[in-house]
Amino acid sequence: MEQDIVLTEVALRDGSHAISHKFTTDQVINVTKALDEANVPYIEVAHGDGLGGSSLQYGRSSTNEMELIEAAVDSCNQSKIAVLMLPGVGTVKELRKAHQLGAQMVRVATHVTEADVARQHLALGKELGMETVGFLMMAHMVSKEKLLEQALEMESSGADSVYIVDSAGAFLPHEVRERIRLLKNNLQVNIGFHGHNNLSLAMANTLVAIEEGATRIDGSIRCLGAGAGNTQTEVLIGVLERMNIKTGVDLYKMIDLSEYVAESILEHPQEITKGSFMLGYAGVYSSFLLHANRAAQKFNVDSRDILVELGKRQVVGGQEDMIVDVASELAKQR
Ligand SMILES: CC[C@H](O)CC(=O)C(=O)O
Numbered sequence: 001m002e003q004d005i006v007l008t009e010v011a012l013r014d015g016s017h018a019i020s021h022k023f024t025t026d027q028v029i030n031v032t033k034a035l036d037e038a039n040v041p042y043i044e045v046a047h048g049d050g051l052g053g054s055s056l057q058y059g060r061s062s063t064n065e066m067e068l069i070e071a072a073v074d075s076c077n078q079s080k081i082a083v084l085m086l087p088g089v090g091t092v093k094e095l096r097k098a099h100q101l102g103a104q105m106v107r108v109a110t111h112v113t114e115a116d117v118a119r120q121h122l123a124l125g126k127e128l129g130m131e132t133v134g135f136l137m138m139a140h141m142v143s144k145e146k147l148l149e150q151a152l153e154m155e156s157s158g159a160d161s162v163y164i165v166d167s168a169g170a171f172l173p174h175e176v177r178e179r180i181r182l183l184k185n186n187l188q189v190n191i192g193f194h195g196h197n198n199l200s201l202a203m204a205n206t207l208v209a210i211e212e213g214a215t216r217i218d219g220s221i222r223c224l225g226a227g228a229g230n231t232q233t234e235v236l237i238g239v240l241e242r243m244n245i246k247t248g249v250d251l252y253k254m255i256d257l258s259e260y261v262a263e264s265i266l267e268h269p270q271e272i273t274k275g276s277f278m279l280g281y282a283g284v285y286s287s288f289l290l291h292a293n294r295a296a297q298k299f300n301v302d303s304r305d306i307l308v309e310l311g312k313r314q315v316v317g318g319q320e321d322m323i324v325d326v327a328s329e330l331a332k333q334r
């Protein structure tokens with residue numbers, strides 16, 4: 001199969017944030033089968049916060065993620081199942097289990113300044129014979145020089161690909177251009193990009209990343225991802241086709257699947273709402289959206305004020321408890 005760009009479909013992991021981690025086994029089987037038939041190379045399956053994420057802090061999964069991973073593996077003839085893991089949220093025990101069930105790629109995600117904590121998990125991925133990805137989250141929070149330093153750390157730890165992850169959907173296209181160019185000029189491994197559409201820039205940022213040499217790209221079908229969702233996979237495939245860039249993925253099958261996702265999975269359309277826009281504007285983790293909406297309701301404050309304050313405090317993944325603190329402080333100040 002000819003491929004210029006290698007796609008990873010993330011709806012069955014990133015989309016978990018958008019539906020409060022309620023994927024059912026049937027939904028995972030239906031989506032995975034369709035993605036496999038459409039020739040999508042990699043399909044990520046896990047709790048939204050990665051292996052082991054099911055908890056009070058992040059939100060409990062309705063169905064055990066290992067059951068979902070197993071169902072996804074069994075539904076594929078050619079697609080490979082990827083898992084995300086955040087060291088500290090997930091453990092080596094869960095990574096070994098996911099591998100045993102048939103996952104073939106591990107994407108080790110760290111905050112953009114903490115690449116060194118991925119070393120052990122990337123090494124284990126390699127030892128198990130998995131393809132490895134270093135996933136640098138909240139990349140907009142640092143300078144391009146710092147990002148390069150951290151990307152080199154991921155490369156030296158054994159990542160086959162290093163991703164710039166726009167977790168907050170905060171990047172502007174020229175910022176993505178500069179960063180992908182710098183990594184491309186200094187790393188030997190594949191460069192990837194994972195966008196969020198909070199400022200309506202996921203597609204533009206993805207195209208700029210591809211122009212600068214990124215070859216590993218994430219998308220979520222029907223934008224089923226955190227915040228306003230990710231770069232919309234089926235639309236990206238069509239746009240790349242128009243640009244003569246090959247993904248090897250069947251466009252019509254993806255459009256059919258997109259209709260299924262809208263009818264059978266989405267609780268509401270993935271839109272740029274006041275909350276999701278504010279994530280990108282203030283630079284806040286996309287997965288904080290539903291938590292912030294709930295806290296806004298509970299404390300009767302504006303979710304925009306919560307998100308702006310979280311942005312000012314530069315909160316990072318794992319600090320979800322701050323959302324309630326901020327909402328309660330805002331309520332007291334009123
Ligand atoms: C909490 C993990 C996070 O959702 C990973 C990711 O997709 C991102 O940072 O955008």
Ligand SMILES: [Mn+2]
Pocket residue numbers: 014167194196225226286
């Ligand atoms: Mn994401």
